[in-house]
Amino acid sequence: MANEQRRAAHISGWGRYAPTRVLTNDELSRMVDTSEEWIQQRTGILERRVAGSDETTASMSLRAARAALDVAELDPRKVELIIVATVTPDYVFPSTACLVQDALGARSAGAFDLSDGCSGFVYALSVAADLIVAGRYDNALVIGAETLSRIIDWSDRNTCVLFGDGAGALVLQANRARGGVLASVLGADGSGGDLLKLPAGGSVHPATYETVDQRQHYIHMDGREVFRFATRVMPKATRQVVELAGLKVEDIALFVPHQANGRIIKSAVRALGIPPDRVFTNLARYGNTSSASVPMALTEAIEEGRVQKGDLVVCASFGAGLAWAATAIEWSLPLPVAKPPRRRIFWRRMLYHLARIQSWWRRSWRRAGALLRQLREGEEE
Ligand code: COA
Numbered sequence: 001m002a003n004e005q006r007r008a009a010h011i012s013g014w015g016r017y018a019p020t021r022v023l024t025n026d027e028l029s030r031m032v033d034t035s036e037e038w039i040q041q042r043t044g045i046l047e048r049r050v051a052g053s054d055e056t057t058a059s060m061s062l063r064a065a066r067a068a069l070d071v072a073e074l075d076p077r078k079v080e081l082i083i084v085a086t087v088t089p090d091y092v093f094p095s096t097a098c099l100v101q102d103a104l105g106a107r108s109a110g111a112f113d114l115s116d117g118c119s120g121f122v123y124a125l126s127v128a129a130d131l132i133v134a135g136r137y138d139n140a141l142v143i144g145a146e147t148l149s150r151i152i153d154w155s156d157r158n159t160c161v162l163f164g165d166g167a168g169a170l171v172l173q174a175n176r177a178r179g180g181v182l183a184s185v186l187g188a189d190g191s192g193g194d195l196l197k198l199p200a201g202g203s204v205h206p207a208t209y210e211t212v213d214q215r216q217h218y219i220h221m222d223g224r225e226v227f228r229f230a231t232r233v234m235p236k237a238t239r240q241v242v243e244l245a246g247l248k249v250e251d252i253a254l255f256v257p258h259q260a261n262g263r264i265i266k267s268a269v270r271a272l273g274i275p276p277d278r279v280f281t282n283l284a285r286y287g288n289t290s291s292a293s294v295p296m297a298l299t300e301a302i303e304e305g306r307v308q309k310g311d312l313v314v315c316a317s318f319g320a321g322l323a324w325a326a327t328a329i330e331w332s333l334p335l336p337v338a339k340p341p342r343r344r345i346f347w348r349r350m351l352y353h354l355a356r357i358q359s360w361w362r363r364s365w366r367r368a369g370a371l372l373r374q375l376r377e378g379e380e381e
Contacts, residue, residue, distance in 0.1 A: 008180030009129035009140075010332050013074060013171030015067025016299040017060050018286060019049045025161070032157040039161045044262020048164030048287030050149045058090045058099040060167035061145040064295070065100060066352070072171035073340055074139060076104040076351060081140040082111040083128055085120030085291040087198070087320070088147045089113055100143065105355025109141070117196065118258050118319025119186075120144060120291040122327050125170065125315075126184035129327075132174045133181075143169040144291035151198055153218035162260070163219070164287035168295025179310070179330030183244035185237050192229060192322035195222045227264060230318045234258070234268040237326035238316045245312075245328040252278060253311035253331075254301060258318055259283035259293040268316070280306060290319065307331045 024047045025036040039045055051060065061084055069076055082104075084097040097111035114124045121144030128140035145167035152160050172181070200216035201207055211217060234257060242249050255274050257265050262283055269279050280301040289296060294315045307313055309331060316326040340348075 005176045005178050007133055007135065007174055007176055009132040009172040010175045010177065010180040011170050011329065012173045012333065013068040013070070013072025014169065014295070014299040014302050015064045015069075015071065016166065016168040016296045017063035017067070018166040018296070019051045019055055019060070021050045021052060022047050023050050023164075028161055031154060032160060034157045034161055042261075042263070043162060044265075044281075044283050045161065045287045046284045049166055051147045051165040055147070055165075056090045057084070057086050057088050057145045057147045057167070058096045058103070060147070060165070061096060061100045061143045061169070062103050064145065064167040064169035065104060065141055065143055066348075068141065068169040068171045069104075070340060070345065070348065071337055072173065073344070074171055074173070076106045076355070077108060079104065079106040079109045079139060079141050080137040081128060081131065082106060082109050083114055083124040083140065083142050084111075085114045085116070085124040085142070085144045086146055087115055087117060087120065087290055088151055089115075096145070097143075102359050103352075103355060105351060105358060106141075116323050117321050118260065118288070118290045118293060119317045119321065119323040119325040121168070121294050122184070122315055122317045122325035123186055123323070125172075125181070125327055126186060126325065128172050129181035129184065132172055137174075139171065139173045141169060141171055142295075143167060144293070144295045146290045146292045148219070148290060151217065151219055153215055156218065158223055159219050159221050162288050164289050166286055166289040166292045166296050168292050168297075168299050170295055170298070175332070177332055179332035182247075182328045182330055183241050184325065184327040185241040185244060186323075186325045187233070187237060188321050188323045190321065192225070193320075195225045195229070195322065196220070196320040227261065229322055230260065230264045231267040231271075233318050233324045234264065234316050235271040237318075237324050238268070238272055238314055241314060241316070241326040241328045242312075247312060247328070249273065251312045252314050254307055254313045255279045256294060256298050256301060256313065256315045257281070258288075258316065259286065259297055260288045260319070293317070302335065305335060307335065309334050
């Protein structure tokens with residue numbers, strides 16, 4: 001079997017979801033002391049999406065995940081691992097990944113959240129890919145999703161203009177074909193943790209009236225220092241990951257950077273010498289969606305036909321932690337993929353309804369069991 005390739009994790013599905021509510025720079029300029037020009041010139045952002053009151057990180061994850069499973073034509077009951085990268089989970093616990101697992105009816109899947117600021121998704125992708133290569137799983141659903149609008153201080157012009165909500169998802173599957181995830185680089189420097197954080201709500205400052213009064217449950221950031229860190233670390237991680245994959249920066253066919261600030265992207269791209277037409281950005285329309293930024297951008301790039309079989313795609317991210325991550329992927333699917341037949345889409349929708357009924361049934365059964373036990377204990381007393 002001299003020609004057999006090593007087992008690798010290949011991207012076989014992708015999906016994204018952005019809330020319909022658009023918040024423009026003009027609207028923001030009426031909320032805080034800023035201007036459309038300032039936001040556009042200093043960040044490259046024109047508008048961002050804001051989740052509706054009925055939307056959460058889990059509900060947006062679910063929509064992106066279903067789209068990704070449709071593309072991969074993977075039955076949710078066969079999904080083996082679900083990772084949700086997020087800093088805005090629905091709850092501290094249970095994990096958002098478990099909520100998604102339940103809603104998908106992914107009864108064979110393990111599920112956990114991964115929190116590492118804006119680098120969370122690339123970290124999650126790397127973990128999932130390595131578990132697949134190791135033979136532990138044959139597939140994984142990796143999601144990046146955020147409802148940052150719920151932790152933004154809408155009176156702080158330093159931060160509120162930067163962020164947005166959304167979700168992106170990829171399906172990874174084991175395969176011995178050429179390509180897939182070639183290499184990943186993960187890095188951290190916790191000494192910079194104070195530069196970008198949510199000060200309260202953890203074990204250091206649990207929620208109190210004071211923490212609420214002092215607006216400690218919102219994002220706090222030293223923008224200038226984060227900027228400096230980002231422009232240094234993004235080119236470094238990109239060079240490292242390409243080298244680890246045994247390739248050169250010139251080989252990159254598509255660079256998908258974390259969508260934080262147009263000036264950071266420009267600076268990194270210039271330092272790396274990547275031609276602008278090989279860089280994908282959608283920052284202007286979505287702002288910084290943290291863990292969702294890379295999967296949303298990659299999915300949009302794929303949908304636009306920006307990747308071809310054999311292309312080297314590199315994703316690089318940075319953020320709170322401080323942490324950074326990069327991954328090099330050799331694209332292995334011919335594109336575009338055919339849409340699944342209507343009857344399969346219909347069947348999939350039925351499965352999701354069934355999952356909802358099964359979840360309701362299990363909850364009711366558990367409640368009835370607890371009630372019955374209480375009654376029995378009452379009788380014994
Ligand atoms: N509108 C108008 N003025 C603003 C403003 C806004 N929305 N936000 C900040 N300013 C002001 C500042 O108060 C400052 O005023 P001062 O000089 O009177 O103190 C001035 O603009 C310049 O601030 P500075 O921080 O130097 O601006 P900048 O050009 O670096 O841009 C950021 C600020 C936040 C856009 C930029 O630092 C940045 O993008 N940093 C990285 C943030 C990031 O990516 N975070 C997420 C990481 S995942």
